[in-house]
Every structure is written in C-alpha cells, then in structure tokens.
C-alpha cells in the first residue's frame with residue numbers, strides 16, 4: 502500500500518506506512534452504514550529527530566455518535582518536479598563517508614533537512630561502521646551502501662579525512678587517498694545508474710605540494726605500500742597536503758572517463774574550517790601556530806564554519822550544478838588566490 506500527502510509549501514510526498522493502527526478499515530468496510538463525519542489527518546514530520554523521512558499521522562471520524570481513530574507512521578519521500586517534463590521525482594539518495602562530525606555531519610544534516618536520504622559511513626558513528634584505512638573496511642563500506650541503495654545513488658561524497666597530526670603518517674595516505682579512490686571506484690556504477698555526481702573533498706593546501714613529489718606519484722600509481730613507506734619518512738604537512746594534491750589530480754585525470762560513464766566528478770577545496778580536525782591541528786605544538794598564522798592572512802578574514810563549506814557542496818551535488826564537471830572549487834576566503842595569484 503502506498504501513501505501520498507502534501508505539505509503547506511506545496512511539497513508532494515509518497516511512501517509506505519511502516520506502522521499503522523486504528524479502526525478506519527473496519528468502519529469503511531460497512532457500506533450499509535457509512536460514516537457521517539469526515540476524515541481529518543494531522544501529520545508531524547520528525548525527520549530531524551530520527552534522521553529518516555518519517556511522518557506520524559493521526560486521523561479520526563465520527564459515526565453513530567462514536568469517534569474512530571487511526572494512527573500511522575509512514576516513511577515518506579518528497580517528490581520534486583522535473584523542470585523539463587513537470588513530472589514528479591523522488592528526492593535524492595546520497596552516500597557519504599565521514600558523516601559523523603565536522604563538514605560531513607553538516608552536509609548530511611543539510612541534505613536530510615531537504616528530504617534527501619543519506620547513507621553515512623564512518624568509523625565512529627553512522628549507518629555503516631567501517632575503517633576506511635583498511636581494505637576490509639573499504640569493502641564493508643561498498644557492500645553496505647550497495648545493499649542499501651541497489652537502484653543507484655544520486656551522489657557519493659567521500660568526506661572522511663585525517664589531519665596532518667594523525668599518526669602514523671601512513672594512515673593519512675590510507676584514509677585521505679586510498680580509502681577515497683577505492684570507495685569511489687566501488688560505487689561508481691551505482692552513481693552512473695542515476696547520472697549522479699561524486700564530490701571529493703580536497704583542500705586549499707593541495708597546491709602546496711607538486712604533482713611530481715614522490716609521495717604524490719606513489720599515490721597516483723596506486724601503490725599503497727610504496728606511498729605509505731615514502732610518507733613515513735617525511736612530515737605531517739606533506740602527508741596531508743600531498744594526499745589532497747593526489748586526490749585532486751586523480752579527479753582531474755578521471756573526469757573524462759567518469760563523464761562518459763554518466764558520473765559528474767568534482768572536488769571542493771576548503772580552507773581552514775572549524776571542525777574537530779582543525780581543532781586537533783590548532784592544538785598541535787608544531788603545526789598549531791602555522792595554522793593560526795595562515796588563518797589570520799585569509800583575505801576575506803577568519804576561518805569557515807562547516808556550513809559555509811557544506812552550502813557549496815550541496816549546490817555542487819544539486820541539479821542546479823549539473824554542468825559543473827571536473828572543477829576544483831576553492832572555498833577558502835581567498836587564500837588560494839592570494840598564494841597562487843596567476844595560477845588557476
């Protein structure tokens with residue numbers, strides 16, 4: 502049985518009840534004695550509380566001086582109009598990693614608030630708990646998403662990342678580069694099914710390391726053991742910025758192939774954003790002061806809140822951005838323009 506409904510703003514919903522209780526079917530089943538009252542229903546959407554598009558409905562009507570009631574809980578998915586055809590379509594289903602805190606948590610909140618379904622993979626909290634630094638964890642993430650979205654994804658956002666202060670340094674390579682490439686490759690066909698979008702999370706530190714750096718080269722060649730061995734002998738800044746350089750170059754090198762398969766590939770490059778990741782760096786004896794100094798030089802001033810990054814990411818994932826392909830969008834208050842004025 503399907504349920505349809507609409508809200509004050511003209512949004513149309515459809516779905517299936519996940520729980521129903523009441524006397525309505527009994528009463529309507531007696532045509533010789535039809536109800537004298539009408540059916541009123543009030544619905545309360547509480548997706549904010551449970552992170553699922555659930556609606557609680559209460560209905561009642563009167564017959565023979567009696568009042569009958571019903572209660573049902575439905576999982577309703579908003580429909581939206583396709584601008585070209587006017588047809589109603591179900592809102593998107595997205596998968597992401599790193600949805601537990603920071604930028605990822607904010608993006609997830611924004612997508613869910615707009616009626617999208619989000620499947621979240623993370624090491625601490627989410628629909629799928631997986632450690633993306635390991636081959637098994639990456640496979641568990643891919644399998645878990647495939648199980649939950651067999652009909653395809655509108656988007657995938659591999660947002661999980663480790664800061665330059667993470668130890669050992671090889672973990673940064675494993676999560677920030679190899680975990681991203683593996684999950685993107687493993688979910689690509691699901692995104693292609695819906696002509697969706699994959700949005701990588703780079704950094705405005707990526708241009709600080711060159712593509713010919715040995716660590717970046719090892720990442721790009723797909724040799725995880727060599728990349729990990731290389732970075733263990735180096736420093737946190739090179740590990741972090743190098744992993745972000747590598748993922749950005751990987752994105753640019755794969756744009757044509759992914760586009761021809763029906764996937765829009767892009768990257769966002771945030772500047773300093775106040776999240777648990779940035780707080781760990783700021784608290785670090787070695788890198789903390791450098792980060793503070795860099796933040797103070799931001800042309801537009803200050804640091805970003807997670808919402809300032811997530812707003813742009815949500816736009817890049819949306820249909821409004823469906824000709825944005827292969828782009829690295831810096832959301833950094835002008836720092837990259839200040840550092841690389843003539844390069845873009």
Ligand code: NAD
Nearest residue numbers: 599601602603604624632633634661662704773774776778
């Ligand atoms: P964050 O620490 O708040 O979030 C990172 C998320 O990744 C967390 O939910 C964490 O649990 C998850 N994660 C870490 N290791 C994992 C693993 N092994 N397996 C699965 N999940 C794991 O940090 P954030 O600042 O929100 O970072 C989000 C992304 O933005 C990262 O890719 C980061 O590199 C990037 N970024 C952040 C900044 C910044 O200043 N905060 C700047 C540029 C880019």
